[in-house]
Amino acid sequence: MRWRTPLAIMGLVAASLATVPARAERLIVSVSNHRVTVTPNYSGGELVLFGSVEKDDKTPPNRNNYDLVVTVSGPRADMVTRRKERKFGIWINTDSRQFLQVPGYLALFSNRPFDQIASPEVQRRQQLGLNNVLLMQRVGPDFADVVPNDPFRSAFVRLRSEHGLYREATSAVTFLTPTLFRTGIPLPAEVPIGTYNVEIKLFSDGALVTKTETAFEIVKVGFEQFVATTARQNGLVYGLVTAFMALMTGWMASIVFRKD
Amino acid sequence: MQLYLPIADIPVNVFLILAMGAAVGFVSGMFGIGGGFLMTPLLIFVGIAPAVAVASVASHIAASSFSGAISYWRRRAIDPLLAAVLLVGGTLGTALGVWTFTFLRSLGQLDLMIALSYVILLTTVGGLMFWEGLRAMLRSRRGGPVTLRKPGSHGWIHGLPLKLRFKRSKIYLSVIPVVVVGLVIGFIGAVMGIGGGFILVPLMIYVLRVPTSTVIGTSMVLTLVTMVFATMLHAVTNHLVDAVLALILMIGGVTGAQFGARAGQKIRGEHLRLLLGLLVLAVGIRFAVELVIRPQDLFSIRETGGAPP
Numbered sequence A: 001m002r003w004r005t006p007l008a009i010m011g012l013v014a015a016s017l018a019t020v021p022a023r024a025e026r027l028i029v030s031v032s033n034h035r036v037t038v039t040p041n042y043s044g045g046e047l048v049l050f051g052s053v054e055k056d057d058k059t060p061p062n063r064n065n066y067d068l069v070v071t072v073s074g075p076r077a078d079m080v081t082r083r084k085e086r087k088f089g090i091w092i093n094t095d096s097r098q099f100l101q102v103p104g105y106l107a108l109f110s111n112r113p114f115d116q117i118a119s120p121e122v123q124r125r126q127q128l129g130l131n132n133v134l135l136m137q138r139v140g141p142d143f144a145d146v147v148p149n150d151p152f153r154s155a156f157v158r159l160r161s162e163h164g165l166y167r168e169a170t171s172a173v174t175f176l177t178p179t180l181f182r183t184g185i186p187l188p189a190e191v192p193i194g195t196y197n198v199e200i201k202l203f204s205d206g207a208l209v210t211k212t213e214t215a216f217e218i219v220k221v222g223f224e225q226f227v228a229t230t231a232r233q234n235g236l237v238y239g240l241v242t243a244f245m246a247l248m249t250g251w252m253a254s255i256v257f258r259k260d
Numbered sequence B: 001m002q003l004y005l006p007i008a009d010i011p012v013n014v015f016l017i018l019a020m021g022a023a024v025g026f027v028s029g030m031f032g033i034g035g036g037f038l039m040t041p042l043l044i045f046v047g048i049a050p051a052v053a054v055a056s057v058a059s060h061i062a063a064s065s066f067s068g069a070i071s072y073w074r075r076r077a078i079d080p081l082l083a084a085v086l087l088v089g090g091t092l093g094t095a096l097g098v099w100t101f102t103f104l105r106s107l108g109q110l111d112l113m114i115a116l117s118y119v120i121l122l123t124t125v126g127g128l129m130f131w132e133g134l135r136a137m138l139r140s141r142r143g144g145p146v147t148l149r150k151p152g153s154h155g156w157i158h159g160l161p162l163k164l165r166f167k168r169s170k171i172y173l174s175v176i177p178v179v180v181v182g183l184v185i186g187f188i189g190a191v192m193g194i195g196g197g198f199i200l201v202p203l204m205i206y207v208l209r210v211p212t213s214t215v216i217g218t219s220m221v222l223t224l225v226t227m228v229f230a231t232m233l234h235a236v237t238n239h240l241v242d243a244v245l246a247l248i249l250m251i252g253g254v255t256g257a258q259f260g261a262r263a264g265q266k267i268r269g270e271h272l273r274l275l276l277g278l279l280v281l282a283v284g285i286r287f288a289v290e291l292v293i294r295p296q297d298l299f300s301i302r303e304t305g306g307a308p309p
Helices: A005-017 A120-125 A151-162 A223-233 A235-256 B014-031 B036-046 B050-074 B080-107 B110-141 B175-192 B197-207 B212-237 B243-264 B269-292
Strands: A025-031 A035-038 A045-055 A066-073 A076-087 A090-103 A106-110 A137-139 A142-144 A166-169 A180-187 A194-204 A207-220 B002-004 B011-013 B163-166 B171-174 B299-303
Touching: A025 A194, A025 A207, A045 A194, A066 A180, A076 A151, A090 A151, A090 B110, A090 B269, A106 A180, A151 A166, A151 B299, A223 A235, A223 B243, A235 B050, A235 B212, A235 B243, B011 B014, B014 B036, B014 B050, B014 B243, B014 B269, B036 B050, B036 B110, B036 B175, B036 B243, B036 B269, B050 B080, B050 B110, B050 B175, B050 B212, B050 B243, B080 B110, B080 B163, B080 B175, B080 B212, B110 B175, B110 B197, B110 B269, B171 B175, B175 B197, B175 B212, B197 B212
Parallel strands: A035 A207, A106 A166
Antiparallel strands: A025 A045, A045 A180, A066 A106, A066 A194, A076 A090, A076 B299, A090 A137, A137 A142, A194 A207, B002 B011, B163 B171
């Protein structure tokens, strides 16, 4: 197995150094709703991100060919990917890989394919595309991300994508004018609750020009959410109430259907 | 009507779950069993995670066995002492079962263990019931006497120490096998999400030689207490009990059971056992097929927590 640890760390260091150059452009962005409430019958929705590229006197006058990459990442959690294998004639979980603090929701949007925006090296450093996003894993004592075609990594991304929780769209960002842009952020029904970070990166001629961040929050409301929270936080009370409910239902049935 | 199940974390059709509850309730009323061995698999086939299905069905069985136990209590068909001794083992077995459940879940092999235990238990018990029912039917067709119990055949069980007189059942029996039976039922109940009535009743009749007058009522008391206990433990340790799901199941279940009980009285005993055996066997085979055929997706993802709120 080929590990990408050194590269990934180098990428992180490079990214932190890269923010220094003199700002010639500024990004102004806003999402249509900073607090999304999800009700039990929520079947998915969409947020809209608007923004514009503000130029100043340091901007090269003829620079208009901007590229934009928007990365939306939801609340992070540890996840395990398991693989089934045939053993003794039956299919059982044999191998597993733990993903550490990976986003529950991850979406990458851009105005054109990533390989047209930047070189593979920049794509990797700036984590452009699902193949380049850092998904930390634990294998034994090691912490690292692996190559994109690793079976566990690709299965993880594929399964998350099937639920609409991981997505990549290279034509989702539209420039309304050369400096004004918008993109939709689709949120599926099973979207995890929590804080979502939106990172917007502006590229020009294959290099990062500037970036900015914004955030929104997803809150679930309603009876179901109350039940779920209680079950997790007050297990004992929840269990007592459920058991009592069972006894009451049974008792009521014995009265309603009393034969003698 | 779609409803979102808070713990199972999937939207389901209320009427489908209600119908499933009623259908299983019908069967359980007909055969005088809890029906957990049917309910849990049905929920799993609908798409609810096995762990959630097992934990939620426990509370569903608690409800149906409570309504059953009340009516048996009114008819004085419950042996309180026998129930109490069974419960000693049952409580211990349930705690052990929930602990095993939690342990297997952490290993990632829970779903497999649930499926495997269903295959083994259901095909064995189903096969035996079917065979027994078939023999009884053939015997009665030939006109011979239907003997369920061989009179006077006292096995090694009756030679065990610590004997106790169970007045209402009119038996004199060692407490050891009674506690062991309770333990086994409690354990498999907690791990598999079944009340265990379909195993407990034959065990009590054939092994403990409890007379039929008290056997169902007493087994219902054991089922009731172990399932309430299992609900509590599952809620506290694994947070997997879906109260919304359980309530829908209960309502469907208790209603269906009433009609099932009436239908059951019209069918002859050996036919009933034959049918039940077939049903149990079919569910077991369904699980076996599931294990043997190649799954659609070899990979699965599960969240293991660690998300800071």
